[in-house]
Amino acid sequence: MNLNSINKELLIDTINDEHEAGTKYLKYAKEIESLCDDPLKLYSNLEFPDEEKDYNSFTQKVYLSSIMSDISKITPSSKFAVYYGDNRYNKYEVEELLKHHKLINNSNDIQSVTEGYFTFSDYEAEFLQSNFEPLFEMGQLTLSPKPNLMAIVGEKENPNFYTIPAEFDIEEQKWRAPLYNGNQRDIPIRNQDTSNDTQSTIIEEIMIPFISGISAKDFSLILRDEADLISSFRSDLLKITNSNTHQEGREIYQDLIRPRIDKINQKFKSISELHSFKMKGVTVFTAALSLLSLSAGDYMGATSIMVGVGTGTAGLIKFEADYHSEINNLKNDSMYLLWKLNNLSKK
Structure with missing residues (x-):
């Protein structure tokens, strides 16, 4: 089993x-x-x-x-x-x-x-x-x-x-029956090493705001969708916190992690706005040509333009493919996982 x-x-x-x-x-x-x-x-x-x-x-x-x-x-x-x-x-x-x-x-x-x-x-x-x-x-x-x-x-x-x-x-x-009292570990990096206990506390301080209030169903969906990203995120977070154990979690977040999340958010907004603009542009342009043909009494021309949307459809497909490719490129920064959790926790 x-x-x-x-x-x-x-x-x-x-x-x-x-x-x-x-x-x-x-x-x-x-x-x-x-x-x-x-x-x-x-x-x-x-x-x-x-x-x-x-x-x-x-x-x-x-x-x-x-x-x-x-x-x-x-x-x-x-x-x-x-x-x-x-x-x-x-x-x-x-x-x-x-x-x-x-x-x-x-x-x-x-x-x-x-x-x-x-x-x-x-x-x-x-x-x-x-x-x-x-x-x-x-x-x-x-x-x-x-x-x-x-x-x-x-x-x-x-x-x-x-x-x-x-x-x-x-x-x-x-x-x-061992002769020692083992300490309970909350996350894998906890052990007898005091520096690791400090590191785990820092990680908790950084992560708790991102995972509070999320349902297990939504959380598991993110873990499943971003399974390929988790190991690199884990490694990145451990590296950051291990190098800065002299700082508190919120300081590390503000200095090293938040700028990366803000950058991802800025890129996402730019990509989304450009995608929306392009989609509206194609639709408006096609509709405008059709209206001009109709106003001129060119019913056959209007029909050919509407049929020509087949070519426009190929353009729409390309716009969509480019959009999803650019969104996927945001995952090159492992902090994309925190950005996604942050968006979910705000809903």
Whole structure:
């Protein structure tokens, strides 16, 4: 199965029956990870927010991530997530981890360990489906259940439950519980490097105004129409921001990006106005010749002029072809993508 088919099946199942969805997560989780293991693609991780007040910000991050990466993996929130495990007993690295965090004193404290996943609740699934379905269909987004090890620790009558973030090693086909706390990445350039965190903040400052208020349907149409432009835009934006991390996002936008967008807009207006003028000129000229012939009583002449519009039609076709060619040339500047998003956000 492909990612789109798996995502659609899991979203629908979660909404209808969380238990059935949980069973399928156990079936598909490793397949999702293997499908998202292309070294030539950029991936990003986005966590579903715990609070409703953060949903708008989350939507912006999904859009931004869809531009700055090839596939965005969405993981469930910690607030709504539902846990499903396959009840296999496995203490691999868990004992060391629990001791590291001083949660147990010896291995006898561990009653059992379950390998499983935190998955999306029906509420999260409904939100994702209703707001981002076009992006899922495009393959820009995928669900990414959180692999966890659930350890039951302490006395059987009064146990404690610990869920430990885990990793599944596809090659070795076994689970790992790392001894570090990984940081959530909103866009691919986020990592432990402080300069990259600064760069990602700058990118957010520049991009958020262009993607706010746009529907997923319209946004996905732009991504589909301008698919050939996205990689060059991404590269251009990263290059600009990487060279100017000492400036704020709005300063970089005003100094380096806005002049390019304004230039594209100016060219577009000039091309459109000239195209409109030419089209009107051909129509008016043909009509004027016809009226002159009619006023002179030359009905045959008027008819021949109207028939001659066949030649004019060829001219109209050329005007249209030239117009579309000039519009297409605007894409030579990668900031055409921002210009197009800007026009859409203003509607």
